[in-house]
Amino acid sequence: MKALLDWLDQRTGYRRIVRYTLYENIPGGARWRYVWGSTLVFTLTIQVITGIFLWMAYSPSSQTAWESVYYIQHEMTGGWLLRGIHHFTASVMNVLLVLHLMQVVIDGAYRAPREMNFWFGLGLFLLVLALSLTGYLLPWDQKGYWATKVATNIAAIVPWIGPMLQRLVVGGADYGHHTLTRFFALHAGVLPAAVVVLLVWHIFLFRRHGITAKDPKRRPDEYFWPDQVLKDAVACLAVMAAILFLVLRPWLFGTGEDLGAELGAPADPSETYSAARPEWYFLFLFEFLKFFSGGTEIWGAIIIPGLILGVIFLMPIIGRWQLGHLFNVGLSVSLLAGAILLTYLAITHDQRNTSYQVAVQEARRNAVRVRALARPPRGIPLTGAVNLLRDDPLTQGPKLFSKNCAGCHRYDGHDGTGAKPAEEPTAADLKGFASREWLSGLMDPSRIPTLHYFGGTKFKDGRMARFVARDVAKYSPENKEKLRKVVVALSAEAKLKSQYAADKQDSQAIDEGRTLIATEDMRCTECHKFYQHDEDPTGPDLTGYGSRQWLIDCIGDPGHARFYGKRNDRMPAFAQDRLDARSISLLADWLRGDWY
Amino acid sequence: MDQPERLPKPGRRDFLKKAGSVFVGGLAATVPMAAGFTVFVDPLRRQGQNGDFVRVASIESLPADGVPRRFSIVADRSDAWNKSMQVPVGAVYLRRSADQKIEALNVVCPHLGCFVDYLAGEKGFSCPCHNSKFGLDGRLADPKSPSPRPLDTLEVELRNGTEIWVKFRNFLAGHAEKIPVS
Structure with missing residues (x-):
């Protein structure tokens, strides 16, 4: 064995490398305060390992980025853990970097001959921030997309070269495939390579100049191996435990959130996203920018941060004097305190901002919804997951209703999205439209005059309302039973998904009801058409009442003779320049409760 | 230091x-x-596409003289996160045998997975990659062929008198036995 190792050593010189690596002298012995540098190398190692494995499943393009991350997060075994570790290690790394930098400044470890190493460290800090920024976009979810848009727009305000710089970073005039390929190349290629070069040099210089020992005489010297290595290893394990804690937090506290890193709904340039915020370690910059009014952003985004960085860069020079060192320490502590304060302000402002909270809730709803739509066996179409939400009645219906219908109508008392308009409704509440329950209410003398049905419309005093108030109110039990069948039969015309089982079960009552609608004693066909020919109907056609096509046609043109004709109250013809056919279908599907 | x-x-x-x-x-x-x-x-934990019967062609489109014709297999395909409906997933050679039975062969060469060509002059199939030769019924026609087994036959059903349905599946290349990819 020894002969083999000698052979190996002769050819590789490995013993010298091992000696050099492990037997560094530590004046005053191993200490816990020296572990921070090693924990940073460890977090970088975690990022390289998890990053390479993520790379094997990631696909950077605007039709596959979110989709591949979805697949990692929700379909691949252990994907949530891998992604969670990568995501939270980035956070932990930023915290450790600040700690490391603060320690270097406070201990004066930047002083000669270690200036270069301080600058390398600062370079590493900026590279890690750049890695965080580029990584945030890669999942191509709403959050990353809109937050990074802000960041690249900041690039555009750089004097002279800004617009060109932005175009180069974004890979075109607007966000798209090349934004992702460029950000990915930066995130997984250029920046890590730069980090490795600087880090190797950083560690080389650190070994060249030795550790900046605090009380070198307090104990006998020790070697790096094994005393300091053991302490470093324990610290790294603690860091790993902290990262795992963050990944598993939803499970430990039962918050119901997804384990690992959050994945929002897929990026949609046509969909406003009011919940856009940068990752928490950039929040202080986000808050800082709020202090600068239009036209002066360049101060908050570039000039002041640039000047501060410049001063930090000069710290080794300033620190040559005792007063300068005190200035450096004071500045570092103030900057950190300022960043913490700004972060706190950003968080508390958001907590008090109700429209932001509503946006966050909607973002969460969309994230959950798109996951339900993408899950096998349905899968994601080749056009990308963004179309799953765009074509989803449950997602689009409330928004369309709120924008186009809630001026008059209500949906379960609200505007479709959950918000309660201040004014009273002036048209029917359409929750459960054409269902048995809804129709029973319409045929109820005490309910038809309310705002829930005809109360806010001119039909309040119309023939239907009068018929219900005078005739139906006096119905005998026998007629009431007939009316029940009429309601059941009419509701079955809608073929509602929610009533599928009930309609199937009551097929006999439905048959009887259909016959009753056509008979004279129920008087429906005095005004309404029901399958048979009618010369002059005065009420809406009951053939296929509430069915998908009926509803689409009615929304499209309620003033058509088939619906309200000349008696139409104020409802506009939405098919005429107001809504496209797709939107009307989505609205109809949503009102009918017909979605996946 | x-x-x-x-x-x-x-x-x-x-x-x-x-x-x-x-x-x-x-x-x-x-x-x-x-x-x-x-x-x-x-x-390693994922299942591949399971062989389902797919409607490939109608019997009229098949020459009566036993000359094989190539047909695409169109089926739903899952690829990681994507689900594509009715897209080409492979191809088969169909032909009528001497007793007017319909035979189906997967076009993939069992050697290393290239698509074989039908050569009318040789009355058989030839792999353009490593020159494996197969007869019309898929059997190895040349003992020097590197393919370890004949072309893979597939189950065929004639439905409603005219529709040819094939149970399409791929098999592992390079093995002497037919091992379905699943």
């Missing part, structure tokens, strides 16, 4: 520290490695 020229003598306490360092450090590094490896081997 204080470095000893000779390694220091290790004591028993040192051994515990060294073992502890290796164990604790190893434990910390194992977590990201294990998470990555679990995701890496995810494909």
Whole structure:
């Protein structure tokens, strides 16, 4: 064995490398305060390992980025853990970097001959921030997309070269495939390579100049191996435990959130996203920018941060004097305190901002919804997951209703999205439209005059309302039973998904009801058409009442003779320049409760 | 750069520290490695497309003289996150045998997976990659062919008198036995 190792050593010189690596002298012995540098190398190692494995499943393009991350997060075994570790290690790394930098400044470890190493460290800090920024976009979810848009727009305000710089970073005039390929190349290629070069040099210089020992005489010297290595290893394990804690937090506290890193709904340039915020370690910059009014952003985004960085860069020079060192320490502590304060302000402002909270809730709803739509066996179409939400009645219906219908109508008392308009409704509440329950209410003398049905419309005093108030109110039990069948039969015309089982079960009552609608004693066909020919109907056609096509046609043109004709109250013809056919279908599907 | 020229003598306490360092450090590094490896081997746990019967052609489109014709197999396809409906997933050669039975052969060469060509002059199939030769019924026609087995036959059903349905599946290349890819 020894002969083999000698052979190996002769050819590789490995013993010298091992000696050099492990037997560094530590004046005053191993200490816990020296572990921070090693924990940073460890977090970088975690990022390289998890990053390479993520790379094997990631696909950077605007039709596959979110989709591949979805697949990692929700379909691949252990994907949530891998992604969670990568995501939270980035956070932990930023915290450790600040700690490391603060320690270097406070201990004066930047002083000669270690200036270069301080600058390398600062370079590493900026590279890690750049890695965080580029990584945030890669999942191509709403959050990353809109937050990074802000960041690249900041690039555009750089004097002279800004617009060109932005175009180069974004890979075109607007966000798209090349934004992702460029950000990915930066995130997984250029920046890590730069980090490795600087880090190797950083560690080389650190070994060249030795550790900046605090009380070198307090104990006998020790070697790096094994005393300091053991302490470093324990610290790294603690860091790993902290990262795992963050990944598993939803499970430990039962918050119901997804384990690992959050994945929002897929990026949609046509969909406003009011919940856009940068990752928490950039929040202080986000808050800082709020202090600068239009036209002066360049101060908050570039000039002041640039000047501060410049001063930090000069710290080794300033620190040559005792007063300068005190200035450096004071500045570092103030900057950190300022960043913490700004972060706190950003968080508390958001907590008090109700429209932001509503946006966050909607973002969460969309994230959950798109996951339900993408899950096998349905899968994601080749056009990308963004179309799953765009074509989803449950997602689009409330928004369309709120924008186009809630001026008059209500949906379960609200505007479709959950918000309660201040004014009273002036048209029917359409929750459960054409269902048995809804129709029973319409045929109820005490309910038809309310705002829930005809109360806010001119039909309040119309023939239907009068018929219900005078005739139906006096119905005998026998007629009431007939009316029940009429309601059941009419509701079955809608073929509602929610009533599928009930309609199937009551097929006999439905048959009887259909016959009753056509008979004279129920008087429906005095005004309404029901399958048979009618010369002059005065009420809406009951053939296929509430069915998908009926509803689409009615929304499209309620003033058509088939619906309200000349008696139409104020409802506009939405098919005429107001809504496209797709939107009307989505609205109809949503009102009918017909979605996946 | 204080470095000893000779390694220091290790004591028993040192051994515990060294073992502890290796164990604790190893434990910390194992977590990201294990998470990555679990995701890496995810494909081993996944099922491929299962062979379902697919409607391929109508009997009229098949020459009566036994000359094979190539048809695409169109089916739903899952590829990681994507689901595509009714897209080409492979191809088969169909022909009528002497007794007017319909035979189906997967076009994939069982050697290393190239698509075989039908050569009318040779009355058989030939693989353009490594020259495996197959007869019209798919059997190896040349003993020097590198393919370890004949072309893969597929189950065929004639439905409603005219519709040809084939149970389409692929088989592992390079093996003497037909092992379905699943």
